[in-house]
Amino acid sequence: MTSAAEQFASNLNLSSFAKADELKKRILFTLGALIVYRLGTYIPIPGVNPGAFANMFAGQKNGLLGTFNLFSGGATERMAIFALNIMPYISASIIMQMLSAVIPSLEAVKKEGEAGRRQINQYTRYLTVALATVQGYFIAATVAGSVGSIGDLQVPVVANPNIFFYFSTVVTLVGGVMFLVWLGEQITARGIGNGVSLIIFAGIVAELPRAAYGLLASGASNAISAPVIIMVLLIAIATVAFVVFMERSQRRLLVQYPRRQQGNRMSEGEKSHLPLKLNTAGVIPPIFASSLLFLPATAQGAIGQNAPEWLLTMVGALQPGHWLHMGLYAALIIFFCFLYTSIVFNPQDTADNLKKYGGYIQGYRPGPRTADYIDFVLTRITVIGALYITAVCLLPEFLRMQNSAIPVYLGGTSLLIVVTVTLDTVQQIQGHLLAQQYESLIKKSKLRGARK
Incomplete structure (x- = not known):
């Protein structure tokens, strides 16, 4: 399995980028918009x-x-x-x-x-x-x-x-x-890229240098030992590599198309793949789970000193580093992984589209049987995806339980958002460069045809 960086490098060269005027305008516009956001x-x-x-x-x-x-x-x-x-x-x-x-x-x-x-x-x-x-x-x-x-x-x-x-x-x-x-x-x-995701991405990336400085400052003041700092940095690098691997992982279902009669010729049946991502829900589950866990603290802040005792107890128990917070956080992430996956991917619609164009999965009849099989596979890979997201998001929580001086910015959710948005943006840049190369080839072929 080739990484996103390898695929991007294989299609990127300076000459094609220099000719991609539309891509350069899009990148400059994106950078300008993000600067406006940061000023705000x-x-x-x-x-x-x-x-x-x-x-x-x-x-x-x-x-x-x-x-x-x-x-x-x-x-x-x-x-x-x-x-x-x-x-x-x-x-x-x-x-x-x-x-x-x-x-x-x-x-x-x-x-x-x-x-x-x-x-x-x-x-x-x-x-x-x-x-x-x-x-x-x-x-x-x-x-x-x-x-x-x-x-x-x-x-x-x-x-x-x-x-x-x-x-x-x-x-x-x-x-x-x-x-x-x-x-x-x-x-x-x-x-270029998804605007909403890039705005969150820009905010997190802007705070990461300060988080790294805070981590080093804690080491200088002996709040965190040097081995712990090295361990945190190695874990962050390993987490990024793990997230890239999991986000690029797919379960491909083989789809076959029958032979077709085209005039006097019989065309061979075609084969393609239906890719199913391990993490179909993306970064939505941890974001929404964090928002729900923040509600009691928001209500307590709004009520002020007159907040009831049970609300104060709940807010204290839901602080990062507490077992109740981590348990609810994990449960909410897993719940939203399955819920959001069921919303964004409908196996019945996918099966109907395959049937409409004559495609089928070998061993399963088109229609409800195919939909059941796709749902069977999707449910099982979603279990892996949900456990992966939960592990990435909870790992920093366990680290902060051992040492509260570790910055909250070095969390799994932030790394997950940064990596996934980066991969998506790189893929879009790659798509624009490929389109630019195809346009150049088409223009050259037209010029050669006109000369002949």
Whole structure:
């Protein structure tokens, strides 16, 4: 099995890249859009004392708040206009896909082609606004009731937490989310790669150097020993290699097509493969699982000092490094792996399409028997995929149980997102370069034909 880097290198040469003007424009547009996103993570929300909030955040950076900050590219700890990042849109997209699978009317709209897809996207945007509004209010309530310190003085994070502060904060955060949704769509249409994934990718990558510096600084202060630092770095490298291997792994089902009569000639039957990825769900399960685990902490922050005792106990038990947190995290990841796979891949539709074009899997009748076999294979490889994602995401949690000084940014979820988005972007660049080469060959053949 060749790696993505080897396949990319085999199709990449400087001359073809130099001639790919369209690809260069797309890459430059993507880089420009990501720079705009990064600038937005440094624009603070009006009314918040940055120093007091940074001090309050420092005591919680290795908890769930640190995980949320990771996905926002550091915007949460700076309480910037992109503090929510694009997570409400991802949650809304997952919810809409689930609803489309269980509500017949939405399923019918989804099958209406391009018009149905636009309608579902519109519903997703409405749901994004609703989710962002709720989360924005919780953030505003949490910040308004918080106290930080500047030197030896205890100062409120928000000097004047009136209704105008709540309104402006919610509007700012919702506007930031919708701007990122629009920016992601522009990257997808006019840039390279998936815009939404690249925005999360850019935030994580921007924080990784600081995480590495924090790890080395902990070693210099003897908070982490040198052997532990070397072990963490080796584990990170091995994890990246393991993720690349698993993401490129496929279970290929042999599909045969019968002989066909073409005039007086009988064409031989063709063979192809139906590729089934081990990880069909991608990075959605750990992202959605993290979002659900963050809900109790969000509710506790919004309620403030009047939070009930059971909620405080739950928040404490769900902090990273606790057994309850890891158990629920693993269970949610496995659950969403199976759920999301069943949503994005329908064995019955695949079997119907094979039957429509005359294809069949040897030993199984076209139709329901083929669908059952595909579902049988998909279920078993999804077990492997779910265990793989769970192991990658929980390994850093076990490391932090041994030493809490290990940065939360060096987590399995972040490495999983970085690697999968990189592989997807590389494949798209490779596709553009191949298209450029084919266009050059077609032009040369036309010129030769015209000369003759």
